[in-house]
Structures are given as C-alpha cells and as structure tokens.
Amino acid sequence: MRRVLVDYARSRGYQKRGAGIISVTLDEALVVSPARGADLVALDDALQALAAVDARKGQVVEMRFFGGLSVEETAEALHVSAETVMRDWRFAKVWLLRELAGHV
Amino acid sequence: MSEHPSDRWRDVEHLYHQALELGVSERAAFLAEIGDRDDGLRRDVQSLLDHEAAAAHFLEGSAFVLAARDLADSRRTRLEGRQVGGYAIVTMIGAGGMGEVYRARDSRLDRDVAVKVLDPSIAADPAYRRRFEDEARAASALNHPNIVTIYGVGEGTGDEDLAFIAMELVEGQTLREFMSVSPMPVGTALDVGVQLAAALAAAHARGIVHRDLKPENVMVRPDRLVKVLDFGIARRDGGLGEEGSIVGTLGYMSPEQAAGRPTSFASDQFSFGAILYEMLSGSRAFHRDSRVETLAAIIEAQPQPVESLNPRVPASVRRVLERCLAKDPAARYSDTAELESALRRISTRLSVGLTRRQAVWLGSATAAAAVAGVSAWFLWPPQSIAVLPFLNASTSPDGDYLCIGITEALIGRLRHLPIRVKSFSLVSNFVDTSTDTRVIGRQLGVETVLTGKLTLDAGRLRIVAELIDVATGKSLWKKGYDRGTADIFALWDEVASAIVDEGLHLRLTRDERLQLLSRPTDDAEAYDLFLRARPFQMAGSEQDYLAARELLTGAVARDPRFAEAWVALAGTYWTCALDSFIRPAEATPQIAQSLARASVLNPALPDLHFGLAITHFFFEWDWTSAEREFHLTSAAADRELQPELLLTHAMERWAMGHVDEALQIVRRARRIDPLSTIFVNAEANYLFHAGHLDEAAALYLTLINTHADMASPRFGLAEVRQAQGRFDEAIAARAQAHELEGDDRDEELRSLMSTARGEQGYRQLDRAALLNVELPRLERRAVTGGYASPLDFARLWARLGDGERAFRFLSAAFDDRAPALVFLNADRAWDAVRADPRFREAVTRVGLQPRGQG
Numbered sequence: 001m002r003r004v005l006v007d008y009a010r011s012r013g014y015q016k017r018g019a020g021i022i023s024v025t026l027d028e029a030l031v032v033s034p035a036r037g038a039d040l041v042a043l044d045d046a047l048q049a050l051a052a053v054d055a056r057k058g059q060v061v062e063m064r065f066f067g068g069l070s071v072e073e074t075a076e077a078l079h080v081s082a083e084t085v086m087r088d089w090r091f092a093k094v095w096l097l098r099e100l101a102g103h104v
Numbered sequence: 105m106s107e108h109p110s111d112r113w114r115d116v117e118h119l120y121h122q123a124l125e126l127g128v129s130e131r132a133a134f135l136a137e138i139g140d141r142d143d144g145l146r147r148d149v150q151s152l153l154d155h156e157a158a159a160a161h162f163l164e165g166s167a168f169v170l171a172a173r174d175l176a177d178s179r180r181t182r183l184e185g186r187q188v189g190g191y192a193i194v195t196m197i198g199a200g201g202m203g204e205v206y207r208a209r210d211s212r213l214d215r216d217v218a219v220k221v222l223d224p225s226i227a228a229d230p231a232y233r234r235r236f237e238d239e240a241r242a243a244s245a246l247n248h249p250n251i252v253t254i255y256g257v258g259e260g261t262g263d264e265d266l267a268f269i270a271m272e273l274v275e276g277q278t279l280r281e282f283m284s285v286s287p288m289p290v291g292t293a294l295d296v297g298v299q300l301a302a303a304l305a306a307a308h309a310r311g312i313v314h315r316d317l318k319p320e321n322v323m324v325r326p327d328r329l330v331k332v333l334d335f336g337i338a339r340r341d342g343g344l345g346e347e348g349s350i351v352g353t354l355g356y357m358s359p360e361q362a363a364g365r366p367t368s369f370a371s372d373q374f375s376f377g378a379i380l381y382e383m384l385s386g387s388r389a390f391h392r393d394s395r396v397e398t399l400a401a402i403i404e405a406q407p408q409p410v411e412s413l414n415p416r417v418p419a420s421v422r423r424v425l426e427r428c429l430a431k432d433p434a435a436r437y438s439d440t441a442e443l444e445s446a447l448r449r450i451s452t453r454l455s456v457g458l459t460r461r462q463a464v465w466l467g468s469a470t471a472a473a474a475v476a477g478v479s480a481w482f483l484w485p486p487q488s489i490a491v492l493p494f495l496n497a498s499t500s501p502d503g504d505y506l507c508i509g510i511t512e513a514l515i516g517r518l519r520h521l522p523i524r525v526k527s528f529s530l531v532s533n534f535v536d537t538s539t540d541t542r543v544i545g546r547q548l549g550v551e552t553v554l555t556g557k558l559t560l561d562a563g564r565l566r567i568v569a570e571l572i573d574v575a576t577g578k579s580l581w582k583k584g585y586d587r588g589t590a591d592i593f594a595l596w597d598e599v600a601s602a603i604v605d606e607g608l609h610l611r612l613t614r615d616e617r618l619q620l621l622s623r624p625t626d627d628a629e630a631y632d633l634f635l636r637a638r639p640f641q642m643a644g645s646e647q648d649y650l651a652a653r654e655l656l657t658g659a660v661a662r663d664p665r666f667a668e669a670w671v672a673l674a675g676t677y678w679t680c681a682l683d684s685f686i687r688p689a690e691a692t693p694q695i696a697q698s699l700a701r702a703s704v705l706n707p708a709l710p711d712l713h714f715g716l717a718i719t720h721f722f723f724e725w726d727w728t729s730a731e732r733e734f735h736l737t738s739a740a741a742d743r744e745l746q747p748e749l750l751l752t753h754a755m756e757r758w759a760m761g762h763v764d765e766a767l768q769i770v771r772r773a774r775r776i777d778p779l780s781t782i783f784v785n786a787e788a789n790y791l792f793h794a795g796h797l798d799e800a801a802a803l804y805l806t807l808i809n810t811h812a813d814m815a816s817p818r819f820g821l822a823e824v825r826q827a828q829g830r831f832d833e834a835i836a837a838r839a840q841a842h843e844l845e846g847d848d849r850d851e852e853l854r855s856l857m858s859t860a861r862g863e864q865g866y867r868q869l870d871r872a873a874l875l876n877v878e879l880p881r882l883e884r885r886a887v888t889g890g891y892a893s894p895l896d897f898a899r900l901w902a903r904l905g906d907g908e909r910a911f912r913f914l915s916a917a918f919d920d921r922a923p924a925l926v927f928l929n930a931d932r933a934w935d936a937v938r939a940d941p942r943f944r945e946a947v948t949r950v951g952l953q954p955r956g957q958g
C-alpha cells in the first residue's frame with residue numbers, strides 16, 4: 001500500500017530532491033503541512049533504512065502513517081502492547097526526522 | 105531486513121527514552137555521564153533528542169488523506185496525456201476566459217512547465233492570433249525574477265488547431281487566494297508590492313505594458329516570491345474586456361481604460377495601486393454592485409481613505425497609493441522605476457529597523473534587507489518562551505507604540521527569570537506576519553509562545569494575551585484585561601505576574617519576583633515618551649531620528665534618572681552620525697554627555713556598553729577602550745540574544761585587520777538568529793575578505809536563491825567573481841543587482857549591463873555605475889542642503905582611481921572626523937591609492953599601521 005502511494009508521488013512528476021534541501025523543507029513541508037510528493041519519496045527511503053535495522057519499528061510507521069491504523073489497531077496487528085507501539089512510534093519518528101535532516 | 109535489532113540500537117533506544125523522562129538539568133548530567141563512557145553513543149542520543157520537538161507533529165495525519173487531496177485536485181480534461189508542441193500534458197491546473205492552463209513536462213530539458221492553450225474559438229480569429237503570438241514573443245524577452253518566464257510560443261501538432269504558450273510553472277497561490285487574510289499585515293503587503301512594482305518597472309523599461317494586472321494574474325510562491333503572469337498578452341478587445349467577464353476583474357482597470365481611451369504604462373500603475381490598496385485595506389478600491397457603477401467609480405470616485413480601513417498604513421505608503429490612483433495618468437509616476445524604488449525604500453525601512461545602518465558599512469554599496477527567511481532550526485532549550493510582537497487591534501495609531509512597549513517590557517521582565525526568553529530582535533522577525541504561531545514557535549526553537557492583542561479605545565486599554573504550547577498547539581493560559589491608560593505599569597505588572605504564575609507555573613525567589621516587577625522609571629509620563637520614541641528609533645530615516653530625539657529629550661527632562669532614556673537619546677545621535685545625516689562633530693559631545701549620565705545611573709545596561717564601544721571606536725579612535733567595551737557588549741549579545749550588537753564588533757575586528765575573528769563573530773550572530781538574512785550576508789562578506797572565495801560565492805548564491813529580490817548579495821557575488829577572474833559572471837551579477845536597485849535607468853549603464861564582457865567590460869560597468877548613479881546620488885544630497893560626507897566622495901574617487909580628487913576629499917573627511925575612516929586599511933575601495941604616501945599618512949593619522957605593500 002505504501003508502494004502505491006510513493007509511486008503515485010513519483011508519477012506526479014516530483015523530482016527527488018537532494019538531502020541539503022530536504023533539511024530545509026522538512027520544517028515547513030513535512031512537519032508543518034502535509035507530507036507530499038518528493039517528501040513522500042524521501043520518507044520511503046528513510047523508512048526502508050529504518051526497517052533494515054529494526055523491522056518492527058518500520059512496520060509500526062507503515063501501519064500508522066501509510067495504513068492509517070490507530071495505536072490500538074497497530075498493537076493488535078503486531079501482537080504487542082499499545083505502550084510498546086507508542087514507544088516505537090515516538091522513537092521511529094525522531095529517528096526518521098534525523099535521517100531526513102541529513103544526519104549521519 | 106534483520107528481525108533482531110543490534111545491541112547498540114537497543115542501547116540508543118533505551119537511553120533515549122530514559123533521557124525523555126528527565127528534566128532539563130538532569131538530562132544534561134545524564135548525557136554527560138554517557139559521554140564519559142562512550143562519546144559516540146552520547147552524540148547519537150543527543151542528535152535524536154534534538155529532533156524531539158519537531159517530531160511531535162511529524163507523520164501525524166494519514167498518508168491517505170494527503171494523497172486523496174492530491175488526487176482530487178487533478179481533474180481529467182481533454183488534453184491530458186497528449187503531446188502539444190513537444191510538451192507532454194500532465195494535468196489541467198486552471199482555466200480562464202482566454203483558454204486553459206496545464207501542467208506539462210518538457211522532456212528535452214527535463215523540467216515541468218505550464219502550457220497555456222488558447223481557447224479554439226479565440227484562436228480561430230487570425231488577426232487576433234497573430235497579435236497573441238507577436239506579443240507573447242515580445243514578452244518572452246522579459247527576464248526578471250518577478251515575471252513568469254515564457255519558454256516558447258507555438259502551434260500544436262495534434263489533430264486540433266492549437267495556439268499555446270509554454271511558460272515557467274509556478275507553485276503557489278494566486279494573489280487573490282493569498283489576500284484572503286484581510287487586511288494583510290503591512291509588511292507583507294509591501295513585500296508583495298515591491299516585487300510587483302519591480303516586475304512592472306522591468307517590463308515598462310522594455311516598452312511592454314501588462315494591461316490586465318489583477319490579483320488573479322499574480323502568483324505568490326510559498327517562499328513569498330511574487331511572479332506576474334500574462335505580460336503583454338493582448339486582450340481580445342482593448343477596452344472593456346470580454347463579454348461576460350465578471351465585475352470583479354473590472355475593479356483594477358484604469359480610468360482611461362474604462363473610458364475606452366488608449367492605455368500606457370501609467371495604466372498598469374493604476375491597477376497596481378488598486379491591488380496595493382486592497383492588500384492593505386482588505387477591501388476593493390472601486391468595487392460596486394454592478395458593472396456600470398464600478399466603471400463610474402473608477403472614472404470618478406475616490407476610494408475610501410486607506411487609513412480609515414487600516415490605521416497601520418504609514419503616511420509614506422498612502423502617498424504612493426494616492427499617486428498611483430490619480431485619475432489623470434500624467435499625475436502618476438513618470439517612470440515606474442521611481443514607483444518601485446519609492447516603495448522599496450519604505451519597505452526596507454519598515455522591515456530592517458535597527459540593523460540597516462550597520463549593513464551600510466559592510467563593504468557592499470547597498471543595505472541588506474532583513475527579511476524573515478525559512479530555515480529548519482531546532483534547539484533543545486529548557487523551559488523557553490517567545491513573546492511575539494503584540495498586535496494593535498484598534499484604529500488608534502497610539503496602539504502601535506504600546507504594542508512594541510508591552511512586548512519589550514514583557515521580554516525585559518521575563519529575561520531575569522529561570523526561563524529562556526527570545527529577545528525582541530529575534531521575535532521582531534515575525535512582526536506583521538501571518539505565519540502560524542506554532543510554526544514561529546518551532547522556528548524560534550521554543551516550547552511556548554505568548555501572543556497578544558491590544559485595543560486602545562476612548563481611554564480604555566484592553567489586552568488579551570494567550571500562552572500557547574508549541575508542541576500541541578493547545579492554549580495553556582488566556583486572559584483579558586480592561587483598564588484605563590493612566591497606570592500602564594500596574595497593568596504590565598499584572599500581566600507579567602499572571603503569565604509567570606498562572607501560565608508558566610514558575611516558582612520565583614524573592615529577588616526574581618522583584619526583577620519581574622522592576623520599572624525603568626517611576627514617572628509614568630517619562631515612560632510614555634520613551635515608549636513613543638521606540639518606533640521612530642527603529643524606523644531609521646533622518647526625520648524619524650529627529651522625532652525620537654525630541655521625545656527622549658522630553659523623557660529625560662521629566663525624569664533625569666531614567667538611564668535607558670539617556671542611552672536611547674545618545675543612540676539618536678550616533679546613528680545620525682554613522683549614517684552621515686549630520687557632521688560627526690555635532691554629535692559627539694551629545695553622545696558623550698548622555699552616556700556619561702547613563703553610566704552613573706545604571707552601569708550594567710548592555711546598550712550603554714554598545715554605545716561606549718561605538719564612541720571609542722568610531723569617534724575617538726581609541727582601540728583599547730573600544731575592544732574592552734565590545735567584549736562586554738558581545739557577552740551581553742550572547743546572553744540577551746541580541747545578535748545585532750555582534751555585527752558592529754565584527755566590523756571592528758575587520759577594520760583592525762582580524763578578518764578571521766570577524767568571521768567567527770558573525771557566525772555566532774547567525775547561530776543566534778538564523779532567520780535574518782543580514783547575518784548571512786555579513787558572513788559571506790567576511791569570507792570574501794578572508795580570501796575564501798568559493799565559500800563566499802556559495803553563500804551569496806544561497807541568499808540569491810532564497811531572496812531573489814535582494815540586491816546586496818548580487819553585489820557581493822560580483823565582487824567575488826571579479827576576484828576569481830570570472831568577469832562575465834561578475835558582470836551578470838552586477839547587472840541583476842543594478843536592475844533590482846533601479847540603477848538601469850541610466851542609459852550607459854543599462855547598455856553595458858548587456859554588452860560588457862571580460863575584465864575590461866567589468867571595469868567599464870563599474871565606472872558607469874560610480875559616475876552616473878553613485879556620484880549624482882551624493883551630489884543631490886549635498887545640493888539639497890543635507891550633510892554629505894566628504895569621505896563618501898573620497899571613497900568614490902579612489903574607486904575610480906582619481907587620486908587627486910580622492911585626497912582632496914579625504915583631507916576634508918579628516919576635518920569632519922568621519923567615522924568610517926577606521927576602515928581605511930580594511931576597505932578594498934582604497935586599493936588603487938593605497939601605495940600613495942599621502943594614503944599611508946592618512947592611515948597613520950587614524951592611528952592604524954599602514955599595511956605592507958603587495
């Protein structure tokens with residue numbers, strides 16, 4: 001489902017922007033107003049990197065953001081507690097933000 | 105994909121969550137402890153914590169909703185998926201009386217474009233079609249940052265008979281949409297207005313008239329760059345527009361157009377005036393219920409005075425409006441460039457305030473405009489707050505100074521408490537902005553934001569203040585006050601106490617409580633005069649300084665123990681002397697006397713030491729004392745977050761031959777305030793002087809990209825390119841800078857801007873700019889009775905290599921003790937005469953060591 005959304009963004013002609021610019025647009029584009037287009041593509045890349053080191057956190061983001069599931073629904077789907085989902089969610093968001101901001 | 109995260113990963117995650125549980129001071133200790141064991145680990149955790157504040161809203165809201173919104177926008181229309189003259193049509197983005205506009209892809213150049221396809225019924229008229237194409241070609245010659253670029257005009261190869269224009273695709277809103285906030289803040293309206301005027305001036309200089317300027321034809325990008333559409337595109341019937349066109353678009357037509365008489369560039373000025381009026385007042389100047397009445401109003405009626413709709417509109421702007429909206433075209437501006445520069449001056453003065461004069465010394469010929477930019481900027485402060493400039497919600501102009509007054513007073517009172525408070529110079533980036541409070545809070549890196557509204561009405565002062573949590577957007581506290589104006593102090597005590605006790609829940613010591621309730625003077629009337637002077641001090645023209653001086657003189661007469669007023673009074677003199685508004689010798693005794701009074705009364709005031717530093721450095725050439733005061737000031741600048749104080753210190757280090765230190769200092773200023781372009785410009789300037797040419801060029805280019813309407817980085821870039829021997833690029837940068845400044849009204853300069861090439865060409869261009877633009881500017885000043893600094897003349901002749909004239913004026917500059925003589929060593933303008941013994945003698949006379957040759 002995520003694939004579809006990301007490909008949709010790609011097909012709309014958005015260019016993938018460089019990391020330097022992302023760190024600037026992040027503040028306004030991703031955090032403040034909706035994540036769209038190029039940001040969605042960059043997010044997808046960062047999410048893959050997250051899933052590579054911590055599969056469950058990747059799934060939590062996928063379900064919560066791309067799937068629109070609530071914390072409880074996500075917890076049920078992953079067979080973990082809601083509290084764990086919240087912790088994963090909080091950490092994953094910070095980690096992704098840092099990744100998108102171009103931090104190594 | 106690994107199912108099991110590494111131990112390291114688990115450690116980071118664990119420590120991160122632990123750190124979140126801790127208070128601020130405990131957290132620092134906790135991190136330090138981690139760092140002792142493993143510094144890499146500490147940095148990892150710290151960098152995650154740095155993003156914590158921003159993460160609160162990140163990814164909240166489902167991707168589905170966002171994508172659905174996107175999908176809904178893309179209406180399917182007949183040309184989608186088809187090829188029109190080498191452009192692949194993607195989707196329709198707009199439609200109007202003349203045809204439809206599509207987003208398309210130019211696969212050759214790999215870019216997205218907008219393709220405007222002329223309605224077939226219109227395209228069928230061959231005479232009209234020829235005119236459409238001729239004029240579109242003429243418009244395609246326009247190359248200006250505020251005009252949409254035309255890429256090409258052509259005919260479709262498809263099965264239908266199509267005429268189209270391919271042009272730059274602008275992402276953003278139309279000015280009509282942008283104006284839906286009414287009335288728009290004055291600063292924003294002027295920002296848009298200046299760019300609009302710049303576009304018109306550039307087009308008019310090339311003989312192209314728009315004829316249908318209206319908010320629907322102007323795009324505003326998210327970075328607020330303005331782009332004018334549809335230049336010079338012929339209307340089907342010159343006079344009244346098409347059948348069935350809506351009344352609204354009639355409202356911007358000039359009286360001569362409405363009467364069916366010939367149009368000229370002055371008609372565009374009228375339309376411009378109608379748009380500016382609407383931006384400032386929130387209502388249409390000539391809109392009436394019917395088409396006939398609207399036309400009659402355009403021809404005969406005067407619009408309602410703009411100040412009655414928005415009292416914040418300055419008189420200078422009202423005068424511009426009156427001229428643009430004159431019924432007789434001959435009474436408008438004889439040259440649109442004049443309109444542009446008039447508006448630009450007003451806008452710069454309003455937005456830059458205190459720091460403008462400092463930019464004048466930065467080596468470039470022009471002052472930088474401090475425009476709030478966009479930058480991701482996250483801090484992790486402890487409890488932190490930004491008090492945003494209060495909004496004057498009343499029709500009384502007195503509300504304006506009270507707004508600045510309460511904002512500064514609250515900042516000043518909270519500053520001594522255990523909470524980080526953003527300084528007035530930082531929050532003033534957000535005067536008159538419509539940006540969302542939470543966005544501002546995030547940009548300032550604070551957890552809480554205080555906003556307020558003030559109404560002054562029939563002797564009653566009403567204040568509503570609200571404390572907002574930046575992370576959640578929730579209101580933490582909100583309270584209204586309604587008092588007489590007699591005791592402002594008591595009211596401010598009450599507001600400040602409520603914010604601390606009920607909003608922030610801070611526990612104060614006895615001393616802190618006393619600080620919170622401290623007053624700069626016990627005399628309410630003296631304080632009122634002091635507050636009234638503030639807006640004038642920030643405005644920056646000679647008249648403004650004089651007005652401030654009169655009020656402050658009154659303040660210290662009422663309360664001679666009012667230290668801040670004495671420093672502010674001194675400031676009106678040193679600013680006038682540094683700006684060359686008055687002969688320095690007239691200012692120095694006044695400055696010394698006022699500062700001496702303040703030193704006795706309150707020796708700790710940061711502004712006092714700033715004033716002393718300026719006196720020692722610029723007026724007494726006493727380097728040792730100056731450096732001591734600059735150090736005191738710099739410490740205060742860091743503590744109080746007043747980066748503008750650092751700019752002058754950087755200048756001092758540069759003048760004394762320590763450009764690397766100057767660079768360090770402006771970088772510090774930039775860290776304190778990343779939003780103001782003035783520090784970016786300064787950093788690029790010192791990079792250049794330190795010989796880091798590539799870095800300087802890169803920084804200037806960044807500024808140019810984000811602030812296309814700023815001339816100063818283009819002048820700076822030209823200097824760098826010249827030093828790099830890249831003369832054609834230097835010429836291009838200079839040409840754009842002169843165009844933005846409106847200097848291209850001079851014919852020789854304008855012609856050189858397009859023909860000059862190579863080193864020789866650059867010299868010719870420079871010479872023309874100095875002789876035909878800069879010199880007349882200085883001479884006009886001398887002739888109109890103002891003080892014109894001989895040093896400015898000397899510097900100009902030195903740049904032209906005319907040593908005799910330069911030294912004659914230099915000698916006069918010594919008679920006047922011109923403050924900028926301190927830059928003799930550092931300023932490259934003197935390079936041509938540097939080897940002359942007379943110059944070395946001058947350098948020695950200032951008390952500096954002449955630089956070795958070569």
